[in-house]
Amino acid sequence: MKLSKLYSNKPDLFETIFFSSGLNVIQGEIRLPENKRKDTHNLGKSILGKLLDFCFLSKKNAKFFLFKHEQLFNQFVFFLELELEDRSYITIRRSVTDATRINIKKHNDSHQDFTQSTHWDHENLPFEKAKEILDSILNFYCLKPWHYRNILGYLLRSQDDYRDVFQLKKFASKHKHWKPILAHILGFNSDLIEKHYELESQLNDAQNREKLVEQELGGSIEDISQIDGLLLLKQQDVNERQRLLDKFDFHSVDQAKTKKIIDELDLEIATLNKKRYSLEFNRKKIELSLKKQQILFDPNEAENLYREAGILFPQQLKKDFDQLITFNRAITEERNKYLIEELSSIKNKLKNIDQTLSQLENERIQTLSFLCETDVFDKYKQISNELITLKADISFLERQREFINKLQVLRAEIRQIREQYQNIQIDIERDLEEQNKKETSLFSEVRLYFSRIVEDVISRKALLNVKINQEGHLDFSADILDEAGRSTSADDGHTYKKLLCVAFDLAILRAHLKDNFPRFVYHDGIFESLDDRKKVNLLNVIRQYSDFGIQQIITVIDSDIPLDNDIFFNNNDIVLVLHDEGMQGRLFKLPSW
Structure with a gap:
């Protein structure tokens, strides 16, 4: 498919x-001297x-200049006439006021004028339907399952699209929206790459749900066996208390509470008091030790005392005492x-023992109070309250079990997705x-064409590379x-980055010449910043690729044309001249906006 005519x-x-x-x-000429220094x-x-x-049916955007x-x-x-692979033509009609309603017409002859036509093969089509029909007419089968618009970004390079060879301005969103289609164009298995992104999304979603369930659990137990055991014990307590309430007999409760005071509460209180005594004793010993630890011997005072008594106090002895004191102090x-x-x-x-003792003493007091209580209705009321508390505990544990079950299902799902994810990554x-090693692969073809274009322009080889990054995705x-085959930083500059973009686009088109694939490319400002010799080299490449059957639309300013080359372009190359001498020199003969 090539462009044939654009009119309004x-x-x-x-x-x-x-x-x-x-x-x-498309050549712009700066004829007024005052404009020659403007960017x-x-x-x-x-x-x-x-x-x-x-x-080509881009989405309506309020920031787009027409709107x-x-x-x-x-x-x-506007009307765009396209030449198809079989040498037939189609014309796409799109208005500004009703931009979401499209007309399409197939015809056999070129350079038609349908501005007054009332007969269209597809008339007043809804926007999405029009794209589907246009996609089926163009029939870029090697792009399937992707749409024709997925490749257009590499065929219509604006100045903003020279910043990165692969990630266009329109692809500023997530990598999963453009890397699979680019991999497909380069001959890699895009099904695997799409599946990889899909599994990654599923894995992230499952892990986020896992975190929510863990938050619901609140960091409590996650052992479902332990939950079931606690539920069994709590349910047994509920049944026992319910039986007592039903029979209105609290004798066994009295026995149980008496046994609890003797066997549990009193024993635990005694044990804690014993432990508390031991800790208090140790605390006082430490506090006394910290107060008493002072070194009372002063070598200087001892030396003065010996001197007053007329006794020799050797300097070495004083030094030994000083070292001993320093050692003891350390x-x-x-x-x-x-x-x-x-x-x-x-x-x-x-502090913890005091708190526990306080709780145990309160429990002991309540238990003794229950045993001393003679009013059977008060005992009935107390056991009823205990029953309510037990049932609340059971309800909480059952909810915990529900969350744990959900957590177990989620973790099983995560393990399954992770396994699939890792297997896809291996594939x-x-x-x-395989595509790197195979000399006849599509990727190898693109690589060779890409390097040859760059070498023809700047006499340096270039390497197109695809690798797996740390996340397991393609980079x-x-x-x-350089001459040794090492990567340099030369491509970091805007000029060479633009050259790499042009080389990549042309290499893609040439590698797909055997397929029903677009045969055109548009490059805005292609010669800007290049020196004259490289401009000539690039133009030779462009002409060579035109001979291969690749249509190229380029925009230039006359100042980009080498001064010593009067025949840089011939008359047949230039399809439109724009200039700065009034509105008639502009693309739209309208006042500046």
């Missing part, structure tokens, strides 16, 4: 553009790519550190290795190589 219902305001099958140059000239040469995208300045363009209707500081830590631990233990790695890179 207002030819006096938008000049019709007839495209040749080879090189098509932008508002001629409209860069708008042409956006207009082509509009005619942003709708008062200027609301009367415009040991004391280290010992104090551990004593302080132990004291803090003892105080925390005493992707195998496919990547695409394009690097200019």
Whole structure:
């Protein structure tokens, strides 16, 4: 598929553009001296790519120039004529005011004018339906299951799309929206890559649900066997209390509570008091030790005392005493550190024991109160309250069991998804290795064409590479190589980055010449920043690829044309000249907006 003609219902305001099958140059000429130093000239040469995208049924966007300045363009209707693989033609009609209603017509002859036509094969089509029909007519079977618009970004390169060879401005969203289609175009198994992203999404979703369930559990027990055991015991207590209430007999309860006081509460209270006594004793010993640890011997005072008594106090002896004191002081500081830590631990233990003793004493008092209670109705009321508490505990445990069951199901699902995810990743790695090693693979073809284009322009080889990143996804890179075959940073500059983009687009088209695939590419400002020799080299590549059957539409400013090359373009190359001498020189013969 190639471009044949672009026109509108207002030819006096938008000049019709007839495209040749080879090189098509949109040339801007800066004729006024005061404009020669300006970076932008508002001629409209860069708008042409956006207009082509509009005619290829891009989504309506309020920021798009036709809709942003709708008062200027609301009367415009645009027609794009395309040449198909079988040498037949189709024309797409799209208006500004009713941009979501599309007309499509097939015809056998080129350069038709359907501005007044009332007969269309497909008329007033809803937007999405129109894209489906256009996709079926173009029949880019090697793109399936993707749509024709998925490849257009690489065929209509604006200035914003030269920042990255692979990730276009329209692909600023998640990688899963563009990496599979790019991998498919390069000959990799895109089904695996799509499945990999799908499983990753499922895995993230399952793991997020797992976290929510864990939060519901609140960090409590996750052993369902333990939950079932607690439920069994609680249910037994409920049955026992219900039986007592039904019989109105509390004798066995009295026995049980008496046994609990003797066998449990009193014993635990005694044990804790004994432990408390031991801890208090240790606490006081540590506090006394921390107070008493002082070194009372002072070598300087001893030396003065010996001197007054007329007795020799050797200097070496004083030095030994000083070292001994320093040593003891270091040991004391280290010992104090551990004593302080132990004291803090003892105080925390005493605090916990006091709290536990308080709870046990309250329970003992309540139990004794129950045993001393003579009013049977008060006992009935107390056991009823205990029954309510037990049932609430059972309800909580059952809810915990429900969450744990859900958690177990989720974890099983996560294990299953993770296993599938890892298996798919292994398959992707195998496919990547196979396409890299196979000299006749589509990827190898693109690689060779890509490097050859760059070498023909700047006499340096370039490497197109695809690898697996740490997340297990494909990463695409394009690097200019030095003489030793090592990657350099030359591609970091805007000029060479643009060259790599152009080389990539052309390499893709050439590798797919055997397929029913687009045969055109649009590059805005293709020669900007290149030196004159490289411009000539690039133009030779462009002409060579035109001979291969690839239609190229490029935009240039006359200042980009080498000064010493009067025949850089011939008359047949230039399909539209724009200039700065009034509105008639612009793409749209309208005031600047």
